[in-house]
Amino acid sequence: KQEVTQIPAALSVPEGENLVLNCSFTDSAIYNLQWFRQDPGKGLTSLLLIQSSQREQTSGRLNASLDKSSGRSTLYIAASQPGDSATYLCAVPGAGSYQLTFGKGTKLSVIP
Amino acid sequence: EAGVAQSPRYKIIEKRQSVAFWCNPISGHATLYWYQQILGQGPKLLIQFQNNGVVDDSQLPKDRFSAERLKGVDSTLKIQPAKLEDSAVYLCASSSGQPYGYTFGSGTRLTVV
Numbered sequence: 001k002q003e004v005t006q007i008p009a010a011l012s013v014p015e016g017e018n019l020v021l022n023c024s025f026t027d028s029a030i031y032n033l034q035w036f037r038q039d040p041g042k043g044l045t046s047l048l049l050i051q052s053s054q055r056e057q058t059s060g061r062l063n064a065s066l067d068k069s070s071g072r073s074t075l076y077i078a079a080s081q082p083g084d085s086a087t088y089l090c091a092v093p094g095a096g097s098y099q100l101t102f103g104k105g106t107k108l109s110v111i112p
Numbered sequence: 113e114a115g116v117a118q119s120p121r122y123k124i125i126e127k128r129q130s131v132a133f134w135c136n137p138i139s140g141h142a143t144l145y146w147y148q149q150i151l152g153q154g155p156k157l158l159i160q161f162q163n164n165g166v167v168d169d170s171q172l173p174k175d176r177f178s179a180e181r182l183k184g185v186d187s188t189l190k191i192q193p194a195k196l197e198d199s200a201v202y203l204c205a206s207s208s209g210q211p212y213g214y215t216f217g218s219g220t221r222l223t224v225v
Contacts, residue, residue: 004154031210043118043203043218044155051211089154091214098143098210099168102154 002027002094006103013080014111021075021106023090028068031098035064035075036089038105044089048075080110114138116217118204124223130192133220137185137206143167144181145214146189147203155203161187194224 003026013019023033032051036044048057048064050073056065063076073090087107091100117136125131137144142163147155158177160167163184172179176195181187191198205216 032213034213036216041201041219041221043201044205044216046213046215049211049213091154093210098207099145099157099160100155100205100214102156104152104154 002030002092002101004090004092004101004103006088006090006106008106009104010107010109012109012111015080015082017080017110018076018078019080019108021077021088021090021108023073023075023103025071025073025092025101027094028071030068030092033064033066033073033090033092034100035062035073036091038087038089040087047088077108080108082110082112084108085110116204116206116215118202118217118220120220121218122221122223124225125194127196127224128193130190131194131222132188132190133202133204133222135187135189135204135217137187137204138208138215141206141208141215142184143207143209144187145205145207146179146187147205149201149203149219151200158189191222194222196224198222199224 007022035047050057050066061078087105089105091102144161146158149155159169161181179189201219203219205214
């Protein structure tokens with residue numbers, strides 16, 4: 001059974017800092033890995049989708065990396081802004097399945 | 113393209129009442145999912161549809177939850193009767209299959225009092 005862990009559970013940084021969120025998963029037989037953003041009480045917004053054959057994906061100030069063999073992914077946010085404050089979730093489809101397994105998320109607060 | 117539409121956005125009901133949520137996926141997406149997200153947790157899959165057939169409902173509390181997908185497009189999720197522990201955000205997602213990833217709706221926040 002796939003398990004996803006996200007560290008840290010919460011993070012508070014001053015505006016302008018670069019930061020890294022970590023995600024680890026137990027079963028490396030994945031199609032891809034997806035990072036989502038969630039604002040309080042709201043749905044999930046897809047940030048980045050990394051295919052199993054890729055090492056990283058970039059979108060604006062966000063960069064996500066994937067190391068399948070070690071079961072790890074990182075989400076790098078450059079020059080953080082107060083508007084980046086949200087919970088960030090990573091998710092992977094299970095082995096042989098299209099169903100996503102999620103971590104519990106990292107709650108990010110960017111202080112002006 | 114239009115996103116995944118969900119309604120209502122918020123719902124407050126008393127325990128033992130019934131409630132229904134509606135989802136309209138992205139056009140052409142064959143796979144539809146309902147997830148339950150309790151505060152402070154990651155989303156948990158309740159049911160997966162492929163077109164109008166159920167692929168997996170192993171985590172759906174079938175004594176009180178039911179779901180259907182009409183003509184392989186819209187879907188409804190119903191809870192009857194609701195319990196306090198059903199308070200959560202209910203998320204609908206659709207996908208055209210791997211490796212294309214998922215698109216989620218804005219969710220329905222349910223509070224049972």
